[in-house]
Amino acid sequence: MKLLNKKGFTLRFSISFLVIVAVLLTMLIGMISAIQVNRDSLVSSYLQSNNQYAKKLASNTGDLLTTMKQNIVSIAAIARRGNSMNTTLLDDLYQENRQYFNSIFIANENRVIQFMSSNTTGVHPGDKLTSEASRIAITSRTPFISNPYRSKSGRYIILISSPIFSQKGEYKGFVGGTIYLEEKNVLNSLLEEHFFGNGSYVFVVEKTGHLIFHPDKKRIGQAVGGNSVVQKVIAGANGSQRVTNTQHHDFFAGYAYDPISSWGIIAQTPTSVIEGPSSNLINKMLLQSLPFLILVLLMGWWVANQISRPLHTLAKFSDEATLNLGKGKSLPELRSNYYEVRLLYQSVKIAFQNINQDMSQLRDEVKMDGLTGLGNRRSFDSVMTKLTTRHTPFSMILLDIDHFKKVNDTYGHLTGDEVLKFLAGMMEDLAGDRSLNFRYGGEEFVILVKHEDTNYAFQMAERVRKILSVTKSPTGEPITISLGVATFPVHGNETEEIIMKADQALYQSKINGRNRTTLSEGVEQKEA
The missing domain is CATH 3.30.450.20 (PAS domain)
Structure with missing residues (x-):
């Protein structure tokens, strides 16, 4: 086939080229959009989860150090009894605290070690401490946690100490517990x-x-x-x-x-x-789009064979539409007595309708939670805005898996993911056709009940909770959930207000013992 005739490109070549460009641009725009949304979501998720992790570990570390300081204070109180302290007793106290300290010792007011737990090497009773931490322990005469330092034995350690006073209030020295940072430690x-x-x-x-x-x-x-x-x-x-x-x-x-x-x-x-999830998304989109691409290309070639002369109006539209993919531009009305013109017109119209539908489908897919298949936070926010803007009454059920961290710690994160998918499936089965289900974030989920009163939503929440509490989950045992219910416009006229009220009700369920449902105004169902 010749690509050029005396007046320019043949119509067959022009239409085929247009179809290829249109489909490829649609795929490219859709892929770029989906990949960018996916990357942004992953980045936000990792930043948020790591921040929450760090906060939790900081809290646990603070609690641990507080406990260790209290234990050292307790040993100092025992040492206050005077002659009751000896190496055997200190060894017994060390055994009770070995999960916290690598060694425990007692030094007098001159920083000379009087007693030391027997498994300690490098330092012995009678040795004098020379570290800045021991000097601070003597001068401050208060419980404190030192900065890391190199000890006389060469270890990089942290010292937790507490002063010892006699029954008459005289300063006698201090008790010290050490953490060896370069070895196995708490x-x-x-x-x-x-x-x-x-x-x-x-x-x-x-x-x-x-x-x-x-x-x-x-x-x-x-x-x-x-x-x-x-x-x-x-x-x-x-x-x-x-x-x-x-x-x-x-x-x-x-x-x-x-x-x-x-x-x-x-x-x-x-x-x-x-990078891994992004590559997987690209591969999946390419595989799914390939049959559609082949189909449209074949259609383009078939339509081109039916046309005997150029159609300026249709070609102009195709050129403009190629530059405005996904914007819903309509085909112009063409009046022609030629069969070939009408056939090409209908074929191109169908092709561009399919392209617009695929663009819409791609936009919908980025609003789905990839793990559970429920609507994600983005789609939840969109639905909430529409309902409140249109003043449509609805109830929001916010639910959270009880002790979900324990599930991850005990069974692993893969089982934890299966539990989340299991809960999503149960919500879909139990919530009913008039309800919308979303993954709000982490182990939190939302059920939106449209055109129903608060009592109906409460009964639905209780039904889901009770059935879950007796249904075996992927862990091999049932899971329990805590729920909070708030109703628009009864409990607020704004989206943020309804979410806050439902969250407060959920929190009340948690502090009241979990495995229960609480209404925003405080009415709650007893534990099953």
């Missing part, structure tokens, strides 16, 4: 469980910017103050951001400050983790 036990196969990990810095915990123990003690996240967290800030660390690796980092120890907790995930 901080390792708390934080090492939070590592993932995707390269995520947690590290801890003290207020001068030196590492006191890191999965690579060779790095403990190194200064990392050049890291912008470290600078923020040791200044007392909490938050999340994308960061390049001191070894020039990019991460999504969440950070939190522990005021008890003045330590900073940083949880971070390599930015490369989003």
